[in-house]
Amino acid sequence: EEGESEGLRDRVTDLSLRYAKLSTITNSPTPRQKESLQLPQSQRPSNDGGTGMSPHMTETYTHVYPQLSNQSVMDRVRKWGVKYDGGKDPLGFIERVEELAHGYEIELNALPRALPELLKDRALVWLRNNHG
Numbered sequence: 001e002e003g004e005s006e007g008l009r010d011r012v013t014d015l016s017l018r019y020a021k022l023s024t025i026t027n028s029p030t031p032r033q034k035e036s037l038q039l040p041q042s043q044r045p046s047n048d049g050g051t052g053m054s055p056h057m058t059e060t061y062t063h064v065y066p067q068l069s070n071q072s073v074m075d076r077v078r079k080w081g082v083k084y085d086g087g088k089d090p091l092g093f094i095e096r097v098e099e100l101a102h103g104y105e106i107e108l109n110a111l112p113r114a115l116p117e118l119l120k121d122r123a124l125v126w127l128r129n130n131h132g
Contacts, residue, residue: 008090013130016112068106070113076104077114086122 068076080100084093097118101108111118119127 009126012126016115016127016130068110070110073106073110074114074117076106077111077117080104082118083120084118084123085120086126 082093082096082100084090097111098108100106101111115127116124
C-alpha cells in the first residue's frame with residue numbers, strides 16, 4: 001500500500017506542477033476548450049433515416065463549454081460538497097469530480113484552481129506544502 005500511495009503522490013505532484021500556472025486564482029475567465037465525441041454510424045442520432053455514410057465512418061460532435069471566471073468555478077465546485085481527505089479511493093474521487101465537471105460544464109483544466117475546495121485534511125496539507 002505504501003508503494004501505491006507513493007506512486008499516486010508522484011502522479012498528483014506531476015499534475016500539480018503541470019498546472020501550476022493555472023492554479024493561481026485570478027478573475028480571468030477559463031479559456032474555452034472543445035470536447036469532441038466520435039460516434040460510430042450505428043450509435044449516431046438520425047432524423048432523416050440515414051446520412052449516406054458507411055457504418056464504419058464516424059462523425060465528430062463538438063461541444064464548447066461556456067467561459068467561467070475563476071470565482072464561478074470555485075463557487076460551483078464548493079456547492080458540490082465533494083472533498084478528498086487523502087485516504088482511500090482516490091480514483092473514485094477523481095471520477096466523481098470529472099462527472100460533476102462535465103455535468104456542470106466546467107472544463108477539466110479549470111479544476112486545479114479549485115483544489116483548495118476539493119481537498120481537506122491530509123490532502124489539503126499536502127497541497128499547501130507542495131504548491132510552490
